[in-house]
Amino acid sequence: MTVDLRKDFVTYAKDLNKASEDTNIRTAITRAVSSYRNTVSETLERFPHTPELAEEVQGIKRHSMANLDDLLKQAMDSVERNKGKAFFAKDHQAALEIALGIIGRGKTVVKGKSMLGEELHLREYLEENGNEVWETDLGEFILQLRKERPMHILSPSIHVPREQVAEVFSKFFGKEVPPDIAEEVKVVREFLREKYFTADVGISGANVVAVDTGAMVIIENEGNVRLATGAPPVHIVMVGTEKLVPTFQDAMKVAEVTWRYAQYGVPGYVNIVSGPSKTGDIEKVTTYGAHGPKEFYVIFVDNGRSDMAREDKFSQALHCLRCGGCMYECPVFQVTAGHFGHVYMGGIGAIWTAFVAGGMEKAAPLVYSCLRCGRCVERCPMSIEVPAMIGELRERIVYGKY
């Protein structure tokens, strides 16, 4: 079989060129890069133990990925012990079907931001199956209305200036929304507040999972995850297996390193959810669904991750905390944003595309647009050797070894 990649390269090059001429992207990323560098250097000065903690986290991640099967079993047991229901999804389709099996049709779903959700095209799938789904992260909400894909993993609508936000909001809400950021935030707050309390299901991801306790740790700033996972009667966590670590203490370390390099300094909220809401206040009889969800489900998703874990040359890519720091340091990303990506972005994104989200042919043009300059490695708290992995992928592409 012959796979002709020539057209894909041409199409991709045109897309990159167009992106590099987009002044919105240029302005937004330039601002974001300088703010990222300043904040991170300030907070690293304030919390000087961070680089050492990051090294410790590298060890935790290495150990976890080497014992993935074992951790997964423990995690599922913990969830069940906590009166939640645990599922394992081998691939993309299984993950979607399990979620749909829990949710059903004709429901209202509120969703927190999740890269796994993007990887699975979760919202689109649930909508196609007759559900009303709302992205509650402001950036994702904007993109949902604009029918666009994220341009950064943490700031998905980084490329959309306030004027364009006002435009799409005015149209959607059927009233004049001024190009004023506070006003824009306010209309979404009002709109989604009603959704949280009428939704049937809340879906979130998790930044890290402690398998000993079954604790799902979710870092956020907006407060949308608290509401989306707290108000509806059902909470579903969908999480990639690379997020598993042995202990609660490990999870705290991973979380702190994640938010520090994600420019949060100190995040507004760290949610830790381990099971359904419960009370024993009346006669010490445990009753579920006190104030929060009565039902709690966790879907652990593999979808190519265990293949990566098995390969010496690529298992380190699973250590990625999704802090997004590498993207700010990437000269290609700085001028093209999420166009240098397919779900996952930047050099690390090209690797994830090959294994998890799209496959080698989708990854090929991305793999060749990486400069292999190595500045991402300098920034990465996990020191992921992206250039070496890109080199390895190129070899596989050239000789069709995939």
Next chain:
Amino acid sequence: METKMPMVLDIISENIIKHGNPLALKGSEVASWAKELDLPVKGELLFYTGGEYQLLPFIDSLVKTITHLDQGSKVFSMMMGARNILNKTGLNAEKMYASVLAKDKDRYNSVCLKAAKVLHGLGYEFCYSGNEELYSGALLYELGYLEDMKNYVQKVVEVIRNSGAKTIVCLSPHAAEVFKFIYPKMVKGFDLEIVTFVDLVWQRRDQLAKIEASGAVVIHDSCRLARELGIHQELRDILENVGADVKESPRNREWTSCCGGPIKILFPELSHVIGSRRVNELKESGAEHILTSCPYCLSALEGGRTKGDSAIIEDLIEFLYRGSKA
């Protein structure tokens, strides 16, 4: 499974494998700079150019061809096909590039001569493989053609071993990188000491003459040199010894910004955008005189300079040569 890669990759990899040079330049063309020096072919220290500075003006022509033609178009396929045929029949590839400016060709060709003179001036004696010298194959490594590289490097090593050298001094950090990290994995008993031009100059920096520069200089650290080879303080030490006023750009040393060069052949426009952003970043240092120590950085930054920009972009070799002439 077989994959069809963009044609420009096929051409470059085939040229390296068959002609020992990414653009199929002839050995005599690549070595023409050395005529006046009459260097020995055997010695302890091997001077290695890899033809990399010499091919820069031709790369730009290739890139211009790519930029102006849609790579998916029939015309482009025909041109690239024609080129391939020319190479296969052994005709001069450079005849395809009539647009190469003589002054560019002279400039880049003379970088090697200047490097040799600077090293001679510091008392180094070395040999050179002349017409026989082969390109290191760094691009095969860079672009993923590792299976082919395994065979190719055996030929390169044969030429190197013929020199009897124990140490190789590389002008390009890309060559140094593959000799140091990749060759030992591919060639049994490859244990030559690998140094860069910068290393050798740095070792005898006390002997450097002062250089009269018109203003401050700023260093563009090459990614390979700064991150893979860990060489960045050495550049500053050297410049301090020649009395240059060195300014620093906001992103330097191991945090240096890539020049965009590595994606030039596949994504020329984007590479250009990245190159010009880097030129501006370097100018934020307050210096307009940019020095680098890598052929691809030199070419990419030159390409990224906007028309009418007063910035001067030079290789460290060119800068140091001013001192050795005096």
